[in-house]
Amino acid sequence: MATLSDVARRAGVSPATASRVINCSSKPVTDELRERVLAAVAELQYVPNAHAQLLARSHRSAVGVIVHDVSDPYFAEITRGLQRVATDQGRLLMICNSYRDPDRELEYVELLRGHQVAALILAGSGYHDEAFTRQLNEKLAAYEATGGRVAVIGRHEHSGDAVMPDNRAGGYLAGRELCGLGHRVIGVVAGPRILTTTTDRLAGLRQALSEQGRDLPERRIRYAEFDRDGGAAATARLLDADPELTAIVALNDSMAIGALATLRTRGLAVPQQISVVGFDDMPIARDVTPALTTVRLPLVHLGVRAMSLVLGAEVPAPRVEVLPAELVRRDTAGPVPPAAPVTARAAPRARAGDTVS
Amino acid sequence: MATLSDVARRAGVSPATASRVINCSSKPVTDELRERVLAAVAELQYVPNAHAQLLARSHRSAVGVIVHDVSDPYFAEITRGLQRVATDQGRLLMICNSYRDPDRELEYVELLRGHQVAALILAGSGYHDEAFTRQLNEKLAAYEATGGRVAVIGRHEHSGDAVMPDNRAGGYLAGRELCGLGHRVIGVVAGPRILTTTTDRLAGLRQALSEQGRDLPERRIRYAEFDRDGGAAATARLLDADPELTAIVALNDSMAIGALATLRTRGLAVPQQISVVGFDDMPIARDVTPALTTVRLPLVHLGVRAMSLVLGAEVPAPRVEVLPAELVRRDTAGPVPPAAPVTARAAPRARAGDTVS
DNA sequence: ACCCCGCGGGAAAGGGCTTTCTCTGCGGTA
DNA sequence: TACCGCAGAGAAAGCCCTTTCCCGCGGGGT
Numbered sequence: 001m002a003t004l005s006d007v008a009r010r011a012g013v014s015p016a017t018a019s020r021v022i023n024c025s026s027k028p029v030t031d032e033l034r035e036r037v038l039a040a041v042a043e044l045q046y047v048p049n050a051h052a053q054l055l056a057r058s059h060r061s062a063v064g065v066i067v068h069d070v071s072d073p074y075f076a077e078i079t080r081g082l083q084r085v086a087t088d089q090g091r092l093l094m095i096c097n098s099y100r101d102p103d104r105e106l107e108y109v110e111l112l113r114g115h116q117v118a119a120l121i122l123a124g125s126g127y128h129d130e131a132f133t134r135q136l137n138e139k140l141a142a143y144e145a146t147g148g149r150v151a152v153i154g155r156h157e158h159s160g161d162a163v164m165p166d167n168r169a170g171g172y173l174a175g176r177e178l179c180g181l182g183h184r185v186i187g188v189v190a191g192p193r194i195l196t197t198t199t200d201r202l203a204g205l206r207q208a209l210s211e212q213g214r215d216l217p218e219r220r221i222r223y224a225e226f227d228r229d230g231g232a233a234a235t236a237r238l239l240d241a242d243p244e245l246t247a248i249v250a251l252n253d254s255m256a257i258g259a260l261a262t263l264r265t266r267g268l269a270v271p272q273q274i275s276v277v278g279f280d281d282m283p284i285a286r287d288v289t290p291a292l293t294t295v296r297l298p299l300v301h302l303g304v305r306a307m308s309l310v311l312g313a314e315v316p317a318p319r320v321e322v323l324p325a326e327l328v329r330r331d332t333a334g335p336v337p338p339a340a341p342v343t344a345r346a347a348p349r350a351r352a353g354d355t356v357s
Numbered sequence: 358m359a360t361l362s363d364v365a366r367r368a369g370v371s372p373a374t375a376s377r378v379i380n381c382s383s384k385p386v387t388d389e390l391r392e393r394v395l396a397a398v399a400e401l402q403y404v405p406n407a408h409a410q411l412l413a414r415s416h417r418s419a420v421g422v423i424v425h426d427v428s429d430p431y432f433a434e435i436t437r438g439l440q441r442v443a444t445d446q447g448r449l450l451m452i453c454n455s456y457r458d459p460d461r462e463l464e465y466v467e468l469l470r471g472h473q474v475a476a477l478i479l480a481g482s483g484y485h486d487e488a489f490t491r492q493l494n495e496k497l498a499a500y501e502a503t504g505g506r507v508a509v510i511g512r513h514e515h516s517g518d519a520v521m522p523d524n525r526a527g528g529y530l531a532g533r534e535l536c537g538l539g540h541r542v543i544g545v546v547a548g549p550r551i552l553t554t555t556t557d558r559l560a561g562l563r564q565a566l567s568e569q570g571r572d573l574p575e576r577r578i579r580y581a582e583f584d585r586d587g588g589a590a591a592t593a594r595l596l597d598a599d600p601e602l603t604a605i606v607a608l609n610d611s612m613a614i615g616a617l618a619t620l621r622t623r624g625l626a627v628p629q630q631i632s633v634v635g636f637d638d639m640p641i642a643r644d645v646t647p648a649l650t651t652v653r654l655p656l657v658h659l660g661v662r663a664m665s666l667v668l669g670a671e672v673p674a675p676r677v678e679v680l681p682a683e684l685v686r687r688d689t690a691g692p693v694p695p696a697a698p699v700t701a702r703a704a705p706r707a708r709a710g711d712t713v714s
Numbered sequence: 715a716c717c718c719c720g721c722g723g724g725a726a727a728g729g730g731c732t733t734t735c736t737c738t739g740c741g742g743t744a
Numbered sequence: 745t746a747c748c749g750c751a752g753a754g755a756a757a758g759c760c761c762t763t764t765c766c767c768g769c770g771g772g773g774t
Contacts, residue, residue: 001473001503003760014724019762027763028722045499050471051408052760055729071433079428083454092468095452097440111449114407116358142402146358228644257644264646287585287614289621289646360730371754376732384733385752409730412759718773725766736755743748 002044011040022048054116062092063310064112068100068124072227073282074252074299078123078153081303089311091118098124100192100226102132109139119149119310123303125197126155133157151310153302156196160318163306167197170295170325171204174249174277177293177327179212182336183247183275187238188216189259190251191226198223201251201279220245224255231258239266246336247275253282256292260332271334281328290331298323359401368397379405411473419449420667421469425457425481429584430639431609431656435480435510438660446668448475455481457549457583459489466496476506476667480660482554483512490514508667510659512553517675520663524554527652527682528561531606531634534650534684536569539693540604540632544595545573546616547608548583555580558608558636577602581612588615596623603693604632610639613649617689628691638685647688655680 008018013033020027021037029037040046054060063086067075079095086093094112098105105122112120120143127133140150140158151161178186188205191198206216222238224230231250235258239245250256256278260270268274270290278285278294285292305321365375370390377384378394386394397403411417420443424432436452443450451469455462462479469477477500484490497507497515508518535543545562548555563573579594581587588607592615596602607613613635617627625631627647635642635651642649662678 004762005760015761016724016726016763017722020723023762025763030722033723045496047467047471049412049473049760050468051411051473052729053471053762054408055406055412055731056760056762058729058762070427071430071436073428076428110404111407114404114410116406116408139402228640257641261644283585284614284641287618288644358730361732362730372731373733373754373756374752377753380732382733387752390753406730409759410732412729412761413731413733415732415759716774719771721769721771723767723769725764727762727764729761731759732757734755734757736753738751738753740751741749744746 001049002046004046004048007037007040007044007046010044011036013037060116060118061090062094062115062117063119063121063307064108064115064117065093065095065121065123066098066105066108066112067095069097070095072254073284074254074280075123077282077299078303081300081305082121082123082307083303084300085304085307085311091311100124100195102127102129102136106132106135106139109136109143113139113143113148117148119151121151121153121306121310122155122158123153123306124155125191125195126152126157128194128196128199149310149314151306153306154197161306161309162318162320163302163309164320164322165297165299165302166322166325167200168204168207170279170297171201171206171249171251172208173204173325173327174279174295175205175208176211177329177333178247178249178275178277179208179214181247181275181333184214184336185242185244186216186220186247186249187235187242187245188221188249188251189231189234189238189255190221190223191230191255193223195226198226198251205249226252226255228254228258228261231255232262233258235259235262239268245274247277247333249277249279251279253278253280253285253292253294256294256332257284257288260288260292270332273337275334275336276332278332285328286330293330293333294328296326296328358406359403361403361405364394364397364401364403367401368393370394417473417475418447419451419472419474420476420478420664421465421472421474422450422452422478422480423455423462423465423469424452426454427452429611430641431611431637432480434639434656435660438657438662439478439480439664440660441657442661442664442668448668457481457552459484459486459493463489463492463496466493466500470496470500470505474505476508478508478510478663478667479512479515480510480663481512482548482552483509483514485551485553485556506667506671508663510663518663518666519675519677520659520666521677521679522654522656522659523679523682524557525561525564527636527654528558528563528606529565530561530682530684531636531652532562532565533568534686534690535604535606535632535634536565536571538604538632538690541571541693542599542601543573543577543604543606544592544599544602545578545606545608546588546591546595546612547578547580548587548612550580552583555583555608562606583609583612585611585615585618588612589619590615592616592619596625602631604634604690606634606636608636610635610637610642610649610651613651613689614641614645617645617649627689630694632691632693633689635689642685643687650687650690651685653683653685 005015008015018037020029021034096108152158153163154165209216222234224234250259278292281294281296285294362372365372375394378391453465509515510520511522566573579591581591607616635649638651638653642651
């Protein structure tokens with residue numbers, strides 16, 4: 001790799017001058033030398049060593065982001081919002097996937113700290129895990145003590161800036177909608193119970209039901225991975241255990257899509273025989289058939305706000321912004337059926353698998 | 358930020374010793390000193406400055422990846438494959454989105470070079486653009502000249518290692534399938550014509566049709582963005598121009614989903630009135646209704662192979678691996694309808710928009 | 715004619731780490 | 745006892761860049 005002194009030597013100038021030309025420093029350089037340096041850069045295909053630059057410069061520019069999984073549309077949307085603001089300010093984003101592994105999350109905090117990021121954003125659910133939360137907070141505090149800025153999205157554990165989707169209100173909206181449609185026997189396809197997102201959404205749902213004098217017994221909740229296959233499996237278990245079900249709330253849209261797949265396999269018509277409500281309103285929700293009724297979260301905006309907080313002026317008091325959820329009525333939630341033909345749902349209809357050629 | 362010398366001072370040892378302990382160097386250190394250093398590290402919450410390390414160490418460890426958009430499932434799957442191999446080898450991945458902007462792609466090559474990545478992987482379609490291709494090749498050549506490894510996925514422009522999905526064969530499979538089902542009037546919902554992926558897939562399709570003595574006139578092709586909305590719009594234009602259509606090939610699954618949305622809006626039954634074949638077999642393909650018949654590409658494997666090539670031993674001759682496509686028959690492609698009721702398809706049926714509360 | 719100022723350029727000091735080289739002091743061998 | 749070798753620790757030389765500090769020189773003011 002060509003270095004700055006290679007360029008300087010070739011141009012017949014000192015490294016200092018070469019550096020000044022390359023970085024468009026305010027210090028004036030005569031046109032002739034400038035030309036020579038630029039020519040040398042082009043000939044040698046010189047690219048400054050970013051690590052040396054970051055070491056020599058004092059100010060930190062990159063921002064670290066830890067999400068559960070960028071390829072999950074929920075985080076993809078949030079990340080889009082983060083990117084937008086970061087790009088506007090000429091910041092580089094370092095995105096890390098924790099894959100919902102708390103240990104990996106801790107490691108990434110260290111890693112990003114080591115990479116001298118100016119700020120750190122943690123997106124995704126928190127964990128009901130005392131020990132982990134304490135460790136994380138220690139690490140974040142240590143980072144903040146050295147001037148790093150931190151914001152979290154959708155998790156309460158951190159004491160600093162936070163942007164929160166209103167998960168509880170969203171759960172409440174889903175519950176109220178189904179109650180309004182007359183549903184009394186509602187099952188829940190939930191994410192891992194260790195995630196605060198799961199419990200927050202459940203709490204809102206529970207509140208809506210209890211306002212109608214109904215409760216949500218644990219046997220009508222199935223916990224599984226927060227993805228399509230988790231939703232499909234949980235739905236199957238729910239149906240097996242409770243054939244009376246007239247509605248299912250899935251705690252995110254991926255799980256809802258899995259639920260729809262299971263219902264289709266079992267020949268249950270949505271929403272005629274059973275209703276489904278999802279959560280998040282990810283882009284695909286409108287494209288499944290029937291289109292998914294779901295709770296919309298302003299995902300992109302969540303990212304925009306978090307990045308703005310973290311790159312904005314430092315304020316004494318930590319800021320917590322709660323962004324509202326809203327119900328999006330599409331085609332998977334309908335009135336409770338007059339009488340559910342119990343026999344139909346007990347017998348899974350075989351569905352032809354994919355054929356591949 | 359605490360530095361190594363802070364740690365050393367606190368432990369009462371030299372920076373050299375501290376470094377050796379922290380990096381588990383092969384040089385022996387007495388247990389007592391080791392203890393002291395470790396204690397100091399913990400107390401100071403010391404994290405090594407990654408940039409200083411990369412500067413001091415000679416060997417490069419990170420790998421750079423340039424994709425069009427990680428949140429696009431096509432690239433998300435490829436990236437999953439890349440990650441898997443990289444993680445196994447303890448490599449950090451730097452992932453950059455070019456958003457299909459050639460200039461940004463060029464910039465990212467520089468950026469990653471500046472970050473001293475050990476290897477560079479470019480995934481996604483190439484461009485039919487002489488000037489750009491030449492520039493890119495120059496930059497890549499310069500990088501390789503300094504010991505960098507390069508591999509491309511799904512693009513021909515680079516002369517070195519490459520992993521290619523068999524786009525042409527995939528297009529052929531889609532065409533043959535529809536011909537076999539009796540379709541004669543086939544429309545194509547295509548991505549941007551500047552992308553080689555588009556033209557390769559089209560070429561295969563064209564070949565399949567011509568083997569049946571049919572051709573694929575340009576008026577039955579609509580080029581649009583390679584995403585859901587592009588597919589929806591292109592399908593609308595296609596239907597308006599050619600009501601005789603009995604089948605549509607979408608050149609990727611996102612576009613196919615857009616196509617299905619448009620067909621649903623217009624009240625056209627799939628596959629009874631019109632068939633649809635997608636491309637890529639992204640995970641959501643099996644979950645739309647009807648489930649999408651599509652051409653499967655081994656996306657994860659594409660990533661696995663590319664990373665393996667680039668991290669494996671250097672060989673004199675550049676390697677080109679072509680990974681096969683296969684047809685996945687689901688529910689969107691059926692036999693050509695006996696007689697198409699032309700009137701039905703000319704009149705778009707209004708569809709209720711989402712209602713939000 | 716002299717002094718001072720300011721401009722354009724270079725020398726050199728870091729920035730935080732790794733690693734080679736050097737040094738000290740110990741145990742073992744002849 | 746004298747010498748060699750080696751283990752374990754530190755000193756110091758980079759890695760590549762930025763930036764401050766300093767110096768020489770030419771032009772304007774008096």
